[in-house]
Amino acid sequence: MPYLSFHDVSYAVQNRPILKNISFEVDRGETLVLLGRSGSGKTTALRLINRLLTPSGGAIFVDGQDIARLDPIALRRRTGYVIQEFGLLPHWTVEENVAMVPRLLGWPEEKQKERARDLLEQVGLGEMAGRSTRQLSGGQRQRVGVARALAAEPGLLLFDEPFGALDPVTRHEMQQQFLRLQERYHVAAVFVTHDLLEALKIGTRIAVLDAGEMECLVPRDEFLQVDKPVTRSFIETIRV
């Protein structure tokens, strides 16, 4: 059974449709990339999964359960979320930031610390545990953001253009690290981006969203053969 599935999901604001009848499935160990231009609805789709927004039609299942019936707080605590702006708390240390969800879940303090340290090691920031997040570079901040998302051992990770604000070299390093972490943790990941190269690097499958509709959903290897207008225009962007 897929870990995450969308069944005919729609979302509208005051009768203005943002997403129209979207369906897809994501298994654990898989990374589904939602590719689209600004305003295509890809971030909206992501925010429906952790119930920051509520669908106006259709249903979303996580781990076999209809999320509309789940407590949103509990759902969010087992769903990792990484955003472009990092969203790290400036008055907490790096380690405290990573341990946020374990803390919310009431893990014993020792276990919180141990988990945070372990994850910081894995993202190469073991030395930074006691620092303020303000002393970190953009790339380091997002490593903390990724570590934080993984801290409570979620089965599902949501990424909203997480590397969009980073320089190309740092972005490449982050993508490589993402692949290593995905290999190790085997989560179901949904990754929103508008960068096709990024999509091709990290996606298991790629879906193209345009004006709230899904134009295609294909395995990465087949993406460059898709002959649909928006998908073609994305492919154009990487042609030299």
Place this chain on the structure above:
Amino acid sequence: MDPTVLKSLLSDVVELTGEHIVLAGVSWLIAAAVGVGLGILGTRRRGLREVSVVVANILQTIPSVALFGFLLPIPLIGGIGRHTAILCLVLYSLLPILRNTIVGIQSVDLPLREAAVAMGMTDSQLLRLVELPLAAPTILAGLRIALVTNIGTAVIAAIIGGGGLGVLIFRGVASVDTIQILAGAIPAAVMALLADAAMTALEKRIRV
């Protein structure tokens, strides 16, 4: 100056300074509780926020002497004496506390707030772990302004029998006695400066 007169003036200053501290301090504590509380609720409920800020704004525009005068004839809450003066000071110092609480909380970065909610914080955790710590310097600045203003405004309490250092000042004005005016004004000014310094130090400490 005659030593007996000086002695009695000094004992007046000590007693009235004590009264002044009670007037300004008690009213400040009440205003702090009401202002911060209302401010927090106001960030959750837009209607409450708008109404409370408008009311606090209007209260602030009433000249302080007039506000003391307005409350005099009102039964139960008004009348001559200290409790009316304290009520008046509470109303008067509400605005900076309320406004700074609201502004402080609302100016917490949106992505930060969103990340905290998306990580699974409840509203009270968001308030306790994110909003209040980050808004603390702004809220404290409002409390500082209210306290310093309060110490000055509390002088007017004397005209409705509320006591405090205003007693010396108004007596001095009535009898054209500069020494008495200064005996009231100087302690009040020193108190305001000390309060300002203490609050500023506190603000600096929490602004890491």
